[in-house]
Amino acid sequence: MINIRKSTVHTANTLRAQALVNDHSVISSAEFSQSRKNISLVVTSTQLKSVNPHVTYYRSGRNLSEVVLRPESGNRILIGNELIPATVVVVNGKITKIHPGVLDPISVCDCGNVINAGDSVVMPGIVDSHVHVNEPGRTEWEGFWTATRAAAAGGITTLIDMPLNSIPPTTTVSNLLEKHHAADGKCHVDVGFWGGVVPDNVDDLQPLVENGVDDLQPLVENGVVGFKCFLIHSGVDEFPSVEETHVDEALSKLKGTGSVLAFHAEVDCSSNPENDANPNEYKTFLESRPPQMEKDAIELVAKLCRKHGDVRCHIVHLSAADAIPTIAKLKAEGYPLTVETCPHYLTLNADTISDNDTTFKCCPPIRNPENQEKLWEALKEGVIDLIVSDHSPCVAELKQPGVKDFMSAWGGISSVQFGLPIIWTSAKDRGLSISDVSRWMSRNPAQLAGLGNTKGQIQEGYDADFVVWDPEADTLIEESSILHRNKLTPYKHRQLTEFKAVW
Ligand SMILES: [Zn+2]
Numbered sequence: 001m002i003n004i005r006k007s008t009v010h011t012a013n014t015l016r017a018q019a020l021v022n023d024h025s026v027i028s029s030a031e032f033s034q035s036r037k038n039i040s041l042v043v044t045s046t047q048l049k050s051v052n053p054h055v056t057y058y059r060s061g062r063n064l065s066e067v068v069l070r071p072e073s074g075n076r077i078l079i080g081n082e083l084i085p086a087t088v089v090v091v092n093g094k095i096t097k098i099h100p101g102v103l104d105p106i107s108v109c110d111c112g113n114v115i116n117a118g119d120s121v122v123m124p125g126i127v128d129s130h131v132h133v134n135e136p137g138r139t140e141w142e143g144f145w146t147a148t149r150a151a152a153a154g155g156i157t158t159l160i161d162m163p164l165n166s167i168p169p170t171t172t173v174s175n176l177l178e179k180h181h182a183a184d185g186k187c188h189v190d191v192g193f194w195g196g197v198v199p200d201n202v203d204d205l206q207p208l209v210e211n212g213v214d215d216l217q218p219l220v221e222n223g224v225v226g227f228k229c230f231l232i233h234s235g236v237d238e239f240p241s242v243e244e245t246h247v248d249e250a251l252s253k254l255k256g257t258g259s260v261l262a263f264h265a266e267v268d269c270s271s272n273p274e275n276d277a278n279p280n281e282y283k284t285f286l287e288s289r290p291p292q293m294e295k296d297a298i299e300l301v302a303k304l305c306r307k308h309g310d311v312r313c314h315i316v317h318l319s320a321a322d323a324i325p326t327i328a329k330l331k332a333e334g335y336p337l338t339v340e341t342c343p344h345y346l347t348l349n350a351d352t353i354s355d356n357d358t359t360f361k362c363c364p365p366i367r368n369p370e371n372q373e374k375l376w377e378a379l380k381e382g383v384i385d386l387i388v389s390d391h392s393p394c395v396a397e398l399k400q401p402g403v404k405d406f407m408s409a410w411g412g413i414s415s416v417q418f419g420l421p422i423i424w425t426s427a428k429d430r431g432l433s434i435s436d437v438s439r440w441m442s443r444n445p446a447q448l449a450g451l452g453n454t455k456g457q458i459q460e461g462y463d464a465d466f467v468v469w470d471p472e473a474d475t476l477i478e479e480s481s482i483l484h485r486n487k488l489t490p491y492k493h494r495q496l497t498e499f500k501a502v503w
Helices: 029-035 144-153 173-183 199-203 205-210 216-221 244-254 282-288 291-308 321-332 343-347 369-381 419-429 434-448
Strands: 020-022 025-027 048-052 055-058 067-070 077-079 082-084 086-091 094-100 113-116 121-124 126-131 156-161 190-196 224-230 260-264 312-315 337-341 466-476 495-502
Touching: 077 086, 077 434, 082 434, 121 434, 126 144, 126 419, 126 434, 144 156, 156 466, 173 190, 224 244, 244 260, 244 291, 291 312, 291 321, 291 337, 321 337, 321 369, 337 369, 337 434, 343 369, 343 419, 369 434, 419 434, 419 466, 419 495
Parallel strands: 067 113, 077 121, 126 156, 156 190, 190 224, 224 260, 260 312, 312 337
Antiparallel strands: 020 025, 020 495, 048 055, 067 086, 077 082, 086 094, 121 466, 466 495
């Protein structure tokens, strides 16, 4: 058994709870109750906290106490792998009791508060373990206030911030404390942090250990959920890539901690585009980052994973299906490897990306439909474990569709708000279930982040993190509905399923 450490998440001053989505905006639960005749929502014991003159949020979440949550009828609460009728009692932000059936609240709890979910689906809140918040340092790209508000609007109740694109990057304890300070009072959802492995902090490990201080161990103890490294240029100079020797040393340091090392799995190979290739065509960018770059990187990860045995390794944002056999083999051998992919690799199509539309640029790149179908198959077979956003926005000047070319535009896709509707829209067409989606987007990411004992499932003793939504409804993504700080996204004007509420 791998020892999954319980991670620390930033919950102080959490604003999450009843950030509700309706008519393309986040509204209060009181407004929600009025706007949906078939749903009654009464939460009387929590204090309204006005943190923004234009929007009212409940200060609630884990502070939410004495609430009974139930559907009006039908099999609509996801417990384990089944949608069943159930009545859930929440006390002080924890699920204390799950009763089968839709019961009279008075018979299960003397709570004064009843959340009647009507005919909506009640599912564990989404856990997005791959988000670039970029604050401090590049707050004009995104920030804790905007990223977590957009996340709440997308059904996410926990997000884990990546260690790079903020300045400073999260590579030391003091930098982590800067992150906590920057996040304080701005989080609408629970937030955790990844640490980073860079050449500098790996080189420092041994002398630091000899002096009784180790840069990685304190980061683990101070609550990073794990570490990320790059095997190729990261896109920002302050977070340099690592070599095999650095990774080898880092994995040695992580042995016995229960922590995990995540890899941006691309390595350079000799396939740069011809000098005369047109940088405004998507094809030019795609050919500059062939599947072989991922395949070679994952071969290296496999080698190191086998060498270090029981240290957890994780591959972020897999795009190239060519690497799936290597991954499947390693997992079949019993090594603790997990793999994620992203909504853009599962739903967008390289063949239809227009010239100059740099909103689609990300690394590794979006590939063709044949590749995409293999990713779905790997998800179904459990070779790919989870789906996360890799929300990686920037200011418009660095992305600029039509102005920047593919080779010079920022590589990163903004989508933290839309992961669940994007995936459900495609998953239901493939005959996949709500339970499948919840496993990929809640349970497995929670386990990756060391939160598998408290989040990602509706179970007694777990955190009361819920997303309430209607899998049959549709909505159109328009600029006015986007709550990310920067609104450029390839999903604009897409028709997706609609959300109702998160707690
Ligand atoms: Zn990323």
